[in-house]
Amino acid sequence: MSEGFRVxxxxxCTLKTDARDFESSALAVARALGIEVxxxxxxxxxxxxxSLDAVNLMPRLxxxxxxxxxxxxxxxxxxxxxxxxxxxxxxxxxxxxSKNNGLAAINDFLCLKPGYSGRVKIYHFLEFLREKIRxxxxxxxxxxxxxxxAVAPYYGCLLLRPKEIAIDDPEKPEILTPILSALxxxxxxxxxxxxxxxxxxxxxHQEAVVxxxxxxxxxxxSEGADMIAVSCPLCHYNLxxxxxxxxxxxxxxxxxxxxxxxxxxxxxxxxxxxxxxxxIPQDVAAAEARLRPSPNDPGREAVK
Amino acid sequence: MTRLGVFxxxxxxxxxxxxxxxxxxxxxxxLPHVVLAKDYLYLCSKPGQTMIADDIREHxxxxxxxxxxxxxxxxxxxxQTAQRAGLNPYLLDMANIREQCSWVHIDGAEGTxxxxxxxxxxxxxxxxxxxxxxxxxxxxxxVLVIGGGIAGxxxxxxxxxxxxxxxxxxxxxxxxxxxxxxxxxxxxxxCSSCILTPKMVEVSQNEHVHLLSYSEVTxxxxxxxxxxxxxxxxxxxxxxxxxxxxxxxxxxxxVVVPNEFDQGLxxxxxxxxxxxxxxxxxxxxxxxxxxNTDKLxxxxxxxxxxxxxxxxxxxxxxxxxxxxxxxxxxxGYELMPVAHIxxxxxxxxxxxxxxxxxxxMLSASGPTGGVVRRPSDGRIPQNVVFVQCSGSRxxxxxIPYCSKVCCMYTAKHALLYKHAVPDGQAYxxxxxxxxxxxxxxxxxxxxxxxxxxxxxxxKVSKIFKSGAKLVVWGADTLSGRQVEIEAxxxxxxxxxxxxxxxxxxxxxxxxxxxxxxxxxxxxxxxxPLESNTDGIFLAGAAQFAKDITDTVSQATGAAGKxxxxxxxxxxxLEPTISGVEEGxxxxxxxxxxxxxxxxxxxxxxxxxxxxxxxxxPILCKGCGLCAAGCxxxxxxxxxxxFKQIFAxxxxxx
Numbered sequence: 005m006s007e008g009f010r011v012x013x014x015x016x017c018t019l020k021t022d023a024r025d026f027e028s029s030a031l032a033v034a035r036a037l038g039i040e041v042x043x044x045x046x047x048x049x050x051x052x053x054x055s056l057d058a059v060n061l062m063p064r065l066x067x068x069x070x071x072x073x074x075x076x077x078x079x080x081x082x083x084x085x086x087x088x089x090x091x092x093x094x095x096x097x098x099x100x101x102s103k104n105n106g107l108a109a110i111n112d113f114l115c116l117k118p119g120y121s122g123r124v125k126i127y128h129f130l131e132f133l134r135e136k137i138r139x140x141x142x143x144x145x146x147x148x149x150x151x152x153x154a155v156a157p158y159y160g161c162l163l164l165r166p167k168e169i170a171i172d173d174p175e176k177p178e179i180l181t182p183i184l185s186a187l188x189x190x191x192x193x194x195x196x197x198x199x200x201x202x203x204x205x206x207x208x209h210q211e212a213v214v215x216x217x218x219x220x221x222x223x224x225x226s227e228g229a230d231m232i233a234v235s236c237p238l239c240h241y242n243l244x245x246x247x248x249x250x251x252x253x254x255x256x257x258x259x260x261x262x263x264x265x266x267x268x269x270x271x272x273x274x275x276x277x278x279x280x281x282x283x284i285p286q287d288v289a290a291a292e293a294r295l296r297p298s299p300n301d302p303g304r305e306a307v308k
Numbered sequence: 309m310t311r312l313g314v315f316x317x318x319x320x321x322x323x324x325x326x327x328x329x330x331x332x333x334x335x336x337x338x339l340p341h342v343v344l345a346k347d348y349l350y351l352c353s354k355p356g357q358t359m360i361a362d363d364i365r366e367h368x369x370x371x372x373x374x375x376x377x378x379x380x381x382x383x384x385x386x387x388q389t390a391q392r393a394g395l396n397p398y399l400l401d402m403a404n405i406r407e408q409c410s411w412v413h414i415d416g417a418e419g420t421x422x423x424x425x426x427x428x429x430x431x432x433x434x435x436x437x438x439x440x441x442x443x444x445x446x447x448x449x450x451v452l453v454i455g456g457g458i459a460g461x462x463x464x465x466x467x468x469x470x471x472x473x474x475x476x477x478x479x480x481x482x483x484x485x486x487x488x489x490x491x492x493x494x495x496x497x498x499c500s501s502c503i504l505t506p507k508m509v510e511v512s513q514n515e516h517v518h519l520l521s522y523s524e525v526t527x528x529x530x531x532x533x534x535x536x537x538x539x540x541x542x543x544x545x546x547x548x549x550x551x552x553x554x555x556x557x558x559x560x561x562x563v564v565v566p567n568e569f570d571q572g573l574x575x576x577x578x579x580x581x582x583x584x585x586x587x588x589x590x591x592x593x594x595x596x597x598x599x600n601t602d603k604l605x606x607x608x609x610x611x612x613x614x615x616x617x618x619x620x621x622x623x624x625x626x627x628x629x630x631x632x633x634x635x636x637x638x639x640g641y642e643l644m645p646v647a648h649i650x651x652x653x654x655x656x657x658x659x660x661x662x663x664x665x666x667x668x669m670l671s672a673s674g675p676t677g678g679v680v681r682r683p684s685d686g687r688i689p690q691n692v693v694f695v696q697c698s699g700s701r702x703x704x705x706x707i708p709y710c711s712k713v714c715c716m717y718t719a720k721h722a723l724l725y726k727h728a729v730p731d732g733q734a735y736x737x738x739x740x741x742x743x744x745x746x747x748x749x750x751x752x753x754x755x756x757x758x759x760x761x762x763x764x765x766x767k768v769s770k771i772f773k774s775g776a777k778l779v780v781w782g783a784d785t786l787s788g789r790q791v792e793i794e795a796x797x798x799x800x801x802x803x804x805x806x807x808x809x810x811x812x813x814x815x816x817x818x819x820x821x822x823x824x825x826x827x828x829x830x831x832x833x834x835x836p837l838e839s840n841t842d843g844i845f846l847a848g849a850a851q852f853a854k855d856i857t858d859t860v861s862q863a864t865g866a867a868g869k870x871x872x873x874x875x876x877x878x879x880x881l882e883p884t885i886s887g888v889e890e891g892x893x894x895x896x897x898x899x900x901x902x903x904x905x906x907x908x909x910x911x912x913x914x915x916x917x918x919x920x921x922x923x924x925p926i927l928c929k930g931c932g933l934c935a936a937g938c939x940x941x942x943x944x945x946x947x948x949x950f951k952q953i954f955a956x957x958x959x960x961x
Contacts, residue, residue: 175651175654223774226774
């Protein structure tokens with residue numbers, strides 16, 4: 005890796021509200037790894053949920069605006085943290101590079117001269133870590149190793165579907181494995197790590213999402229996971245906030261800590277990132293506290 | 309002085325409806341060199357042909373234009389007419405005023421005008437036509453059959469029983485192919501090996517058959533009637549002539565590896581016979597598995613135990629060269645690896661197996677002795693899920709086509725499973741049931757209705773492990789519900805794909821294959837047994853997925869095609885091929901790279917010794933690509949010279 009490279013960062017709305025710890029931990033980790041993260045000076049909503057309507061291009065304008073701004077600010081690459089933002093921006097950008105493109109129509113509509121080129125590349129933070137950072141670099145920064153804590157990476161769907169924009173093998177994602185291993189974690193591969201968490205159905209059909217939350221957590225737990233690492237604020241919400249509801253039908257389900265992968269990294273690296281804004285039920289927080297004593301805590305042995 | 313005759317066909321109303329044939333005839337009669345113009349109801353009829361022949365003789369016509377249908381239809385008919393009348397058939401040409409004119413026009417005036425222009429063009433072309441003579445090439449009365457499965461065995465037997473010599477080349481140590489692995493065959497439940505092994509024995513004992521097992525075709529040169537073949541015989545390290553097949557070498561062999569014949573479910577030693585009825589019944593040492601290497605002999609157990617003295621660690625590969633007149637390709641199929649379908653666990657789950665593995669389990673001579681057992685723990689599975697179209701009909705996994713045999717063999721699998729485990733439950737996921745063969749639909753209906761097997765119409769989305777069980781998620785589109793089944797064993801009817809190595813063989817043979825890798829037939833409807841290279845015929849699943857019945861039919865057909873070629877001492881070849889004007893050739897070699905048939909080679913000129921293009925008249929198909937590509941205009945396609953083409957264009961526009 006060339007030390008100290010700079011990358012444009014598109015935060016998205018949740019990273020500035022409910023998922024502030026995701027952002028702060030990611031920025032702290034990036035800083036520690038020598039990555040200079042430059043937030044776009046102006047940005048708007050990514051467009052949330054890529055519209056599958058092939059004719060109506062309107063839902064894509066929000067994404068395009070962000071891509072145009074990145075280009076205006078002289079960036080050829082932008083990085084996201086939120087899986088949803090990654091998915092929406094990347095799919096929209098693909099419109100401009102695929103043969104059957106909506107480029108002309110959108111540029112005409114926006115009355116842009118010369119118009120958006122389609123050349124900005126969208127990356128998820130995990131792709132940067134894979135391509136530009138060696139696991140040893142992460143390992144060298146670890147001050148409080150996870151010492152065999154069983155972490156189950158959960159990818160959900162937005163980083164993997166559709167396969168054209170997947171950051172990893174959609175059926176067997178492993179992009180988090182080297183990172184978590186470098187932190188000293190025991191990585192748990194569980195079969196439902198690429199299943200959808202239920203996403204926005206949580207607003208309309210909460211019972212369906214509760215069922216999925218149960219399945220996913222139960223699957224990870226039966227494979228021996230102590231915690232689940234995620235990269236999507238919506239997955240984070242569904243998997244953590246709904247655990248109470250799951251217990252009303254499955255009282256036996258143990259509380260499962262759900263952390264952003266950057267939080268797991270920041271903690272192992274001993275970085276201070278907490279913003280004080282976290283939306284986590286009490287029992288999940290308690291389970292998390294039990295799992296993660298301070299580095300010198302004698303109780304640590306018990307966790308092993 | 310050129311004497312042209314023009315004959316205009318009405319083709320009933322096909323042409324006459326939109327083209328005023330009478331006016332056309334009158335106009336054609338006024339064209340230069342035309343001494344005779346006639347129109348007629350059906351020129352291809354016997355009286356029509358007789359009229360043309362009579363007129364050629366009577367009016368001393370030296371060039372004739374027939375304005376009728378496409379020459380693809382009746383080109384040969386009228387060429388024969390010309391020949392009968394004593395006119396060189398290449399001095400008779402056709403002007404297509406049907407497909408290219410009357411059929412695509414509504415307005416009569418427009419149609420007639422265009423027909424006239426086509427006739428003028430045809431006459432222009434005809435003026436520069438030259439008389440050509442077909443030529444001959446001798447036929448070597450021997451056939452090479454590549455692939456020793458049921459297709460290759462059947463083709464070899466049919467050819468050998470007609471009294472011709474056959475070289476049968478099989479890549480593996482034994483004949484038999486996939487059919488030898490099957491338990492019972494649909495829809496009659498015949499024991500597969502019981503009906504196959506007599507044929508294996510018969511072909512190996514036939515005096516006209518040279519069986520080359522454990523061998524591969526590495527080179528083929530030449531062309532129809534005369535192919536020079538090179539075969540590489542892999543060393544068996546066991547002398548075929550000395551081995552008695554007693555098997556004394558096996559017990560003391562210390563190396564155990566998975567047995568390919570059992571699809572990896574069973575084990576074998578490094579010295580092995582793939583299966584008891586193997587032909588030839590000769591043991592083979594798997595050198596990759598054997599402890600010995602070319603440089604070092606570590607273990608001599610088999611050598612010491614072989615009373616016949618057949619073991620020879622120093623055996624080397626051999627090359628065999630021979631000439632044949634025809635080739636039958638019967639290289640068969642294999643199944644798409646389970647690893648290709650990530651959502652079904654890749655190849656990560658022992659109890660997710662493919663159809664051929666299940667066949668081995670059902671086979672009485674298989675690794676479980678015909679008892680259905682889970683590979684992971686040997687238990688008898690109580691819930692078995694069969695998944696049809698695993699990979700097939702699924703462009704996402706790269707296979708758009710239907711593999712054709714899976715509906716039938718899955719029904720058979722479910723039936724045989726129920727017979728073996730009567731209290732077990734079988735589930736079959738399917739998209740559609742395609743049971744179009746004789747007795748096939750009846751078989752599937754019987755399985756569905758009498759065997760209490762649950763057929764679920766839908767695809768399986770995911771298979772994953774949960775404890776000792778496999779969880780199968782799928783959709784039942786008939787009830788509109790998601791289905792979750794806890795299974796002990798999952799059998800995937802994996803897509804049928806061409807056997808590995810068939811692409812390499814296609815390149816060796818200069819034949820085409822389709823997008824999926826199956827060998828292309830010369831015409832999908834009318835020439836399904838022939839490749840696009842003359843003298844190379846196709847049999848069995850190498851051409852496309854098919855069942856045993858269709859494979860045997862096609863093999864016999866391909867043998868028939870080869871035999872009808874061998875029935876001639878010489879083959880007659882069309883003279884409408886490319887020719888090189890050596891004086892103009894500058895030896896750039898562009899034509900060599902352009903030719904799709906490998907018919908052009910750079911050779912030293914007979915006059916100057918410089919390297920110039922030479923056309924192999926037997927390989928050349930007369931496509932004209934080399935002529936179009938030649939930068940110095942040295943190549944001419946006989947029968948379609950540039951002079952002819954330009955004259956035609958000039959007259960037409």
